[in-house]
Amino acid sequence: MATLDLSAIRSRIGELRVTSDGLIALIGTCISVAALTYLLSTIQGAVTVHNKRHGSRPPKLPYAIPLLGHLPEFLKNTMEFLARATAKYGPSTPVRIQLLNRRMSLLKGAESITALFRNSRDLSSEHWLVQVLVNAFGVEVADAPFYLADDTGIANQPDPRSKMTNPEYRIFHLVFKSVHSGLSGASLEEMESQLVRNLSSQINEADIQSDSWTTIFDLYGSLIRTIAFRAAVVSLCGPKVFECIPTFDADFWTFDSALPDLFKEMPRWLAPASYAARDKMKEHLQKWQSFAHEHYDVSQGKLDKREWEEFFGSRLMRTRHEFFQKMPLSKETIAADDLGLVWAATANTVPAIGWMLLEVLQRPDLLRRVREEIAPYISLDPSDPSRMIVDIPNLCSRPLLQSLYAEVLRLRSGTVINRVPTSSDFHIGGWHFKKDEQIIISTYDTARDQYVWNQGTVDDPHPVNEFWPDRFILYPDNPNSGPVLPTIAQQQPKKMQHPPISEPTFSLDGTAGSWIPYGGGTRMCPGRHFAKKEMIVTLAMFLTEFDIELLIDADCEIKPDLKYFMFGVMHPQGKIPARIRRRRFN
Numbered sequence: 179m180a181t182l183d184l185s186a187i188r189s190r191i192g193e194l195r196v197t198s199d200g201l202i203a204l205i206g207t208c209i210s211v212a213a214l215t216y217l218l219s220t221i222q223g224a225v226t227v228h229n230k231r232h233g234s235r236p237p238k239l240p241y242a243i244p245l246l247g248h249l250p251e252f253l254k255n256t257m258e259f260l261a262r263a264t265a266k267y268g269p270s271t272p273v274r275i276q277l278l279n280r281r282m283s284l285l286k287g288a289e290s291i292t293a294l295f296r297n298s299r300d301l302s303s304e305h306w307l308v309q310v311l312v313n314a315f316g317v318e319v320a321d322a323p324f325y326l327a328d329d330t331g332i333a334n335q336p337d338p339r340s341k342m343t344n345p346e347y348r349i350f351h352l353v354f355k356s357v358h359s360g361l362s363g364a365s366l367e368e369m370e371s372q373l374v375r376n377l378s379s380q381i382n383e384a385d386i387q388s389d390s391w392t393t394i395f396d397l398y399g400s401l402i403r404t405i406a407f408r409a410a411v412v413s414l415c416g417p418k419v420f421e422c423i424p425t426f427d428a429d430f431w432t433f434d435s436a437l438p439d440l441f442k443e444m445p446r447w448l449a450p451a452s453y454a455a456r457d458k459m460k461e462h463l464q465k466w467q468s469f470a471h472e473h474y475d476v477s478q479g480k481l482d483k484r485e486w487e488e489f490f491g492s493r494l495m496r497t498r499h500e501f502f503q504k505m506p507l508s509k510e511t512i513a514a515d516d517l518g519l520v521w522a523a524t525a526n527t528v529p530a531i532g533w534m535l536l537e538v539l540q541r542p543d544l545l546r547r548v549r550e551e552i553a554p555y556i557s558l559d560p561s562d563p564s565r566m567i568v569d570i571p572n573l574c575s576r577p578l579l580q581s582l583y584a585e586v587l588r589l590r591s592g593t594v595i596n597r598v599p600t601s602s603d604f605h606i607g608g609w610h611f612k613k614d615e616q617i618i619i620s621t622y623d624t625a626r627d628q629y630v631w632n633q634g635t636v637d638d639p640h641p642v643n644e645f646w647p648d649r650f651i652l653y654p655d656n657p658n659s660g661p662v663l664p665t666i667a668q669q670q671p672k673k674m675q676h677p678p679i680s681e682p683t684f685s686l687d688g689t690a691g692s693w694i695p696y697g698g699g700t701r702m703c704p705g706r707h708f709a710k711k712e713m714i715v716t717l718a719m720f721l722t723e724f725d726i727e728l729l730i731d732a733d734c735e736i737k738p739d740l741k742y743f744m745f746g747v748m749h750p751q752g753k754i755p756a757r758i759r760r761r762r763f764n
């Protein structure tokens with residue numbers, strides 16, 4: 179019969195106690211270290227702010243975990259983390275952040291942000307851009323040194339300190355020049371005409387009747403997004419993309435939803451589906467590029483006077499492929515670079531168009547006002563009644579439409595703008611920023627600065643977190659109207675203040691450094707003129723052609739999908755059912 183060895187059991191229990199005591203001691207030590215680190219960093223931050231002298235480094239945002247710094251908090255909820263960093267030490271004191279081995283400063287306050295943009299020439303975003311191109315869009319690692327070797331800058335004249343001599347390898351300058359000329363003047367006008375033409379034919383061909391309602395289970399995901407994306411891509415790349423790759427649209431949005439994983443530099447084994455979505459898009463773009471090169475010779479350059487043709491689409495695309503051909507880059511990298519451009523051109527604008535429509539459709543009175551503003555500027559082509567004619571310049575100058583556009587971008591966009599002082603240390607507002615250390619700005623938080631934005635009156639409040647279609651309109655004889663608080667408007671230099679007005683007028687006065695959905699300075703988004711037209715024109719064409727009723731409860735709030743926070747305009751979350759029918763208009 180087995181006997182109980184009591185002494186052995188006692189010694190096991192003793193061992194266990196030692197182990198659990200050890201664990202408790204370890205946890206206790208970790209908590210103490212975290213508490214002490216937090217306390218010390220809090221004191222250090224407060225002392226820095228209190229003793230600020232010209233040239234002080236920004237205070238550190240308190241943190242608890244040595245080495246990791248703010249990384250856990252940042253990864254857990256980036257939006258909350260940036261809000262905490264923005265609130266700490268007041269509205270205009272920058273804070274230093276540490277994400278593992280990456281150190282950066284969050285810049286706050288309209289004045290400091292404007293100063294940063296004004297000094298664009300001493301700042302660069304090239305290295306950050308290469309990081310994004312490699313990590314997010316899949317530029318081949320083997321090609322990264324080619325990009326990084328270009329230290330000539332974006333200006334026409336290469337940086338005198340640069341040793342690079344081949345002008346054909348000045349990739350940042352060539353890209354910069356091509357997007358700026360390709361998205362302005364005659365090139366922009368042609369892209370706008372292509373947009374209207376394509377929207378008109380898609381709207382005309384949609385299987386929607388005038389004598390009965392059609393129910394749609396996801397108005398944004400299956401109708402608005404599809405039509406707006408196709409029209410934008412055809413304007414930029416021409417129609418052959420969709421002929422070569424019929425699933426281009428769906429595959430692009432799968433890639434877009436994978437982007438947060440890729441940006442966070444998740445390894446391939448942890449996010450295989452995200453990498454597969456990107457690989458697919460790169461293959462698609464290579465297929466289209468081979469087809470386009472087979473049918474169109476980009477080396478003819480400016481000899482072809484057309485602003486747009488069917489194989490490469492816009493002059494911008496053609497110009498890119500002309501200079502890419504002279505660079506020792508792989509086909510995979512060129513496809514990845516184009517993926518970056520297609521993403522920049524659509525991933526903000528398309529959800530923003532969705533928001534404009536959804537905000538209007540939720541407010542019957544606003545819908546009536548918007549239709550009144552649109553009506554004089556859209557008609558049917560007398561020679562082809564299936565086509566709409568849009569007076570784009572006048573339509574896009576209407577106050578309510580512009581205010582809607584600006585308010586959607588204020589409320590729904592959340593991007594982090596990056597700059598790095600590359601030539602020397604940098605000073606803003608008396609604070610010292612080290613050379614080669616990133617400076618970031620949160621557009622989401624600047625768009626919600628309660629010390630800047632007009633929030634209505636006690637009787638008619640409009641908090642910064644709510645949509646207010648009239649926020650950007652100045653009304654004659656209403657001193658409480660306009661985008662910013664009256665105190666901010668009065669602080670504007672006299673020459674920048676609005677002259678007296680006799681009718682409602684769209685205004686961005688006083689919002690410099692606060693309304694920054696497009697960034698600022700020399701790297702400000704070159705697509706902003708096209709984006710504005712695209713958003714207003716698409717809204718106008720949809721509302722002119724269709725009656726749309728959302729099939730959601732009146733008290734149901736359509737929220738942004740926070741998964742896309744930090745990547746520009748966030749998509750509306752979930753499926754939004756609606757019913758739709760054609761309107762009759764002349």
Ligand code: HEM
Nearest residue numbers: 357522523526527530695696697698701702703704705709
């Ligand atoms: C609502 C729509 C859009 C928003 C909110 C937006 C926002 C932005 C932002 C925040 C930047 C970075 C700016 C900075 O660092 O200061 C940017 C850059 C850029 N955007 Fe846009 N964008 C939009 C539409 C477009 C469109 C339609 C195009 C092209 C057709 C475009 C092309 C670009 C390009 C090429 C860059 C890089 C510029 C450079 O690095 O110099 N964007 N955009």
